[in-house]
Amino acid sequence: MHETRYHRPSSLDEAAKILSASADGRYLSGGQTLIPTMKHRLAEPTDLIDLTRLAELKGISESGGALTIGAATTHAEVASSDAVRKAIPALAALAGKIGDPAVRHKGTIGGSIANNDPGADYPAAALGLGATIHTSKRAIAADDFFKGMFTTALEDGEIVTKVSFPIPTKAAYEKFHNAASRYALTGVFVAVTKGGDVRVAVTGAGASGVFRAGGIEAALSSTFAADAIGGVAIDSSDLLSDIHGSADYRANLIKVMAERAVAAIA
Amino acid sequence: MTTVAMTVNGKAVSVDSEDRALLVEVLREKLNLTGTHVGCDTSQCGACVVLVDGVAVKSCTMLAAQADGSTVETIESLAKNGELHPMQVAFNENHGLQCGFCTPGMIMTAVDMVRRRGKTLDDTTIRHELEGNICRCTGYVNIVKAIKAGAARM
């Protein structure tokens, strides 16, 4: 790992100031993506600004039909939160399937959303539930936030502060694990919103990261049943192909994961 | 350079280290606590698991500076007055190790597991909880047996 300077600011403002004064600084949350990347010298930030102790990024609360989770909340905290389990059990279950216990004790929802790994789980929940991502500058709809692999609408220095998930009528997430890394080889989040809309978000499979499966959404909107999915054609030309699975294999997994998710809640 | 103040295995320590130093490096190289192992470079094997503020973390995937002000427990904290911890005894009795390289991480993960999930653990729970710990030797069967037995005795 290259040299770096570690900072522990005590407010959001101070964090942003340290970042803008640094030559090439990065925010640090759980470090479960950034530190391995630095160890491989694929990132070499001059400064690390630790966000995890900021009170503004903490806490889980429910109001106005939405569940709001502070960016510095760990995967373990989300998985074991009574408030999350009650309001959106699929979200608690998703958090409990990220990586392994040690990763869940450090990794945060804000870090995961900001990082937008193409195989990460939270982006599927954010897009599937139609979440709003709150930042130090503005509020961004999930539909406008994820811009492609490892790319988001965040500007330089902008900090994810919390994520608000509208509480759905029902939702489920099914993940086909990569056996080695624990990331999603393909994961599908299915939600029926309070307004009756069906939203289906896919992670792990898209060559440009998380996306909504319009064909499956349309099929489920007319009949919300697992066997409505079989006839949907999935275009594999925009899907990932790698040593873990071909694009066609992933196209099939999308349908199978979606069927399982729907079967769990139909 | 940063001065990192932590409570390690019940003792207050203060160490000067580079900001980029990993917690595992400080534990092993500055505090001579070499029971914590490094088995990979990809945050996947769990040989380095220690408890920070009471929960399991991979000490190779955390800077020492992040642990400033924290309480750290390593494998060396478990045996008391020359008596092995019940989880260590269980690994011994159930032949839960062969080369022993993964064992410190397995045992710290097991202790964390019991603290969070209780003393009665079924095989499925133990296997899921071990998803971040890799063993090259045993095939896991005896590790699972050892954790089940050790948990019941904790």
Ligand SMILES: Cc1cc2nc3c(=O)[nH]c(=O)nc-3n(C[C@H](O)[C@H](O)[C@H](O)COP(=O)(O)OP(=O)(O)OC[C@H]3O[C@@H](n4cnc5c(N)ncnc54)[C@H](O)[C@@H]3O)c2cc1C
């Ligand atoms: C062995 C292993 C297995 C894993 N398995 C999975 C898995 O199955 N599914 C999954 O989804 N993930 C998995 N992960 C990744 C894990 O969930 C990470 O915790 C997560 O991707 C990043 O969160 P973090 O808090 O650790 O962020 P960090 O690593 O600290 O930061 C990641 C990036 O986001 C930026 N950032 C962090 N916080 C903010 C913020 N609040 N605002 C703006 N930018 C910010 C950082 O600058 C950095 O660029 C795994 C990781 C490991 C090591």
Ligand code: FES
């Ligand atoms: S050495 Fe830490 S996970 Fe392998």
Ligand code: FES
């Ligand atoms: S006993 Fe050798 S790696 Fe587990």
